[in-house]
Amino acid sequence: MTELDFEFLCAFLKARSGLSLTAEKRYLVESRLGSVCRQFAIDNLSLLATHLKTGRRSDLETAVVEAMTTNETFFFRDKAPFDLFRDVLLPRFLAARASTRRLRVWCAAASTGQEPYSLAMLLDQNAPRVAGWQIEIVATDISTEVLEKAKAGLYNQFEVQRGLPIQMLLKYFTQVGDHWQISPQIRAKVDFRPLNLIKSFSHLGSFDIVYCRNVLIYFDLPTKADVLQRLSNAMSPDGALLLGAAETVIGITDALSPDPVNRGLYGKTIQPAPVRSLGLAASS
Template sequence: MRVEDFDMFSTLLKQRSGLVLTRDKAYLLESRLMPVARKWNMKGLEELATTVRTRKDEALLRDITEAMTTNESSFFRDQKPFDQFRQLVLPKLMEARAAKRSLRIWSAACSSGQEAYSLSMILNDEAAKLAGWRIEIVGTDISAEMVERAKSGIYTQFEVQRGLPITMLVKHFKQNGDKWQISQQLRQMVSFREWNLLGDLSALGQFDIVFCRNVLIYFDQPTKAKVLESISRQMPQDGVLYLGGAETVLGITDKFKPVEGQRGLYSMGGFSAAGAKVA
């Protein structure tokens, strides 16, 4: 790939998705964009680059962006955040929201929906405690293809074997050939929509709990700060933000602070884990 073409594609991707690619990742760009070139009946990446420069085709730009977006996900990924959610965050916020009996949860960069559906399974288990509550789970992703997959709730044998306890599979999924579909009851608990984290988040409304895990690692420092500050505007003081194990707010923004004793959990200062233990 020509250096000027790599620079053009990497600039485009950073503008549209926040993704930062260094030149040592040229092989990744080539392997993921060649299928896009073929889809658009182009001979190769040079023709693809020329086309991007000479005409603004939103469908083509979308295909390029989606091809480079990492869509790695699994049910109950890393487990600890879900234990925190069940044993600490949910009880604390239910106590704090006892008067209005309402909770909104956001799974940002939700990929094909496993994180959001994992949360729905936990909430289903806690249904007796949540009787009379209005619970909303919203999953968003930049990829239209991933959003449609998430809405369908259909997963391969490999996908349901990654992190999903067999009891949950039997309880919540129906097998259809070599695929599994999550129950309609759980699909109705989650709404999915296409959304760019770099865009205006205000239309999504306020959220008590935000899962934005393993997303910031792909951004540079200014973009991380921008995204975190945008998220903070959509949360109350005692709202809870989840980041991935390799991510932090330290040195990036002062909008969030780590929740003491709870790795990966952040708040704007109004949430306390005092006295709580997570197994």
């Protein structure tokens, strides 16, 4: 792969997925896209770049983007964001939405589904508190391949051992051969949809709680700012945004502000009320 080929592939990936790659990530491109070459019987990465330049292989374009997508996730990852949901956000919004009894949650970049399913299990454990409520969990990801796995809710032994308490495994999963499948009751609580975060998501509507964790780290600064601004637009006025531990809005956007108490939690920035003119006529 020549330097021009690498530059083209980086530009292609940024335009399609927002992924920002630097020269030190060249080994990652060669490793992951080498498997795409083998899948499509393409001899090398230079020829792969040539095929992509034609713009006539949508299947190849999709495979390249999905191969470069990082799908690292596990149940109750980092724990704190789920404690926040159970102990802070759920009580807050149950009080704030008592008149409508409706709550919308969005898990962006949901990968293979462990994050939204973790929230769905927490809701099930709080069933008496949310009885009669309409609670929607929308989970999106750019990769259709991981979304299919998420919809199936089928995980291997290693995946269910990562972060999932044994009590929840026994309560919500059924063993299927050497895998475990999450119950239909929990799967029914999550609506999985394909979505590219660098494109418009206004059609999803407004959300009260948004989880967008560990995806902004792969974007450059302008892309982060754009996505955060549009996330703010997709939040209700008192909505909550949770980012990953290595992510922040500080220095990137003024549309969102950190919660003063809870780390990793953000809300819409309260704009100061405009100063009203008293309209007094000048004396002569």
